[in-house]
Amino acid sequence: MAQRFYFDLTDGLTTIRDDEGVEADDLxxxxxxxxxxxxxxxxxxx
Numbered sequence: 001m002a003q004r005f006y007f008d009l010t011d012g013l014t015t016i017r018d019d020e021g022v023e024a025d026d027l028x029x030x031x032x033x034x035x036x037x038x039x040x041x042x043x044x045x046x
Contacts, residue, residue, distance in 0.1 A: 005030035 006021040026028035
């Protein structure tokens, strides 16, 4: 079942919100089209 994943970016002071997100079956599929690799990804749940 597809879900929508949002990837907000922050440097600790500034946050860039991902208002669009990406629809995928799981987190691995959501990360696949990412054009860059996050240095230290941190997952948070709302």
